[in-house]
Each structure stands twice: as structure tokens, then as C-alpha cells.
Amino acid sequence: MIDGLVGFLSEESPNGYSLVVGTDSEMSTDTSFITAIVLHRHGRGARYYWAAMRKPRFATLRERIWQEAIFSISVAKSIVEELMKREVEGKRVHIHVDIGENGPTKSLIQEITGYVRGNGFDVFIKPEAYAASAVADRLV
Numbered sequence: 001m002i003d004g005l006v007g008f009l010s011e012e013s014p015n016g017y018s019l020v021v022g023t024d025s026e027m028s029t030d031t032s033f034i035t036a037i038v039l040h041r042h043g044r045g046a047r048y049y050w051a052a053m054r055k056p057r058f059a060t061l062r063e064r065i066w067q068e069a070i071f072s073i074s075v076a077k078s079i080v081e082e083l084m085k086r087e088v089e090g091k092r093v094h095i096h097v098d099i100g101e102n103g104p105t106k107s108l109i110q111e112i113t114g115y116v117r118g119n120g121f122d123v124f125i126k127p128e129a130y131a132a133s134a135v136a137d138r139l140v
Contacts, residue, residue, distance in 0.1 A: 001037065001049045002082045008039050008047055009088060015042035020124075021076045022096030022131030023068040026140045031055045031064060035075050036136040048131075050139050051075065061104055068132070069097055069112050073119050093121060098133050100126030
């Protein structure tokens, strides 16, 4: 995946890139998590990678949303570390969190976005959080 990201990042794009990580989950007998890594070449398409994980069922929505944020941050940190090893600079990773102003996740916005920012990442929520609410959601 890192080789693919580095190759895609090395191609010229006059409008720039966004490197985004977002996680979504779904509960049944256990909880399925999908983390999407999206490299969006502005105005010229995108490429995405994904990772799946299963965990035991979470008791509350709050715990599940927190776990989504933790997975996204963990993956983003790994990507940043690998890009630094390969001396790929200037590529800021954004975190998309599947929370928004409408619905039951509204009460989590301040604490989750604060946590993500505290880990050094820019954070976006719905409706701008397409990596979590569209890409990962489609795969979960």
C-alpha cells in the first residue's frame, strides 16, 4: 500500500492531493471495522486502500465511535511514519470521523475532534468526512 501511495504522490497534480483516513463500523454478533485510506488527487480522481478488522460487540455507540477514531489515528500514524522513512514530505494526513451535527453522535464532536487534533491531525466530520461516511461505509 505504501509503495502505491508513494507512486501516486510522485505524479504531478496541479491541484494538489489530500491523504485521508477514515473508519466506519457495523455491529451484528460482533463489530466489523473498515478503515479507508484515500488519496484524492484534486480534480483528477482518487485511489483508496482499506483494512478490515473484527472486534467483540461494543456496549455503546460512544465506545464504537471512539474505537473508530483510535483505529484511524493508528493507521494515519503508521502512514506518516512510513512516508517519513521514504522521505516523502509535505503530505499531511487528514482524519475523517463518522460523526456529525445531526443524530446521536452530535454529543461526541468536541471530545473526538479534540482527541484527533491532540494527536496532530486535521479532523473533518460529516458531511465533509467522506472517507468514513462514504468510502468505508460502502465497504463495511
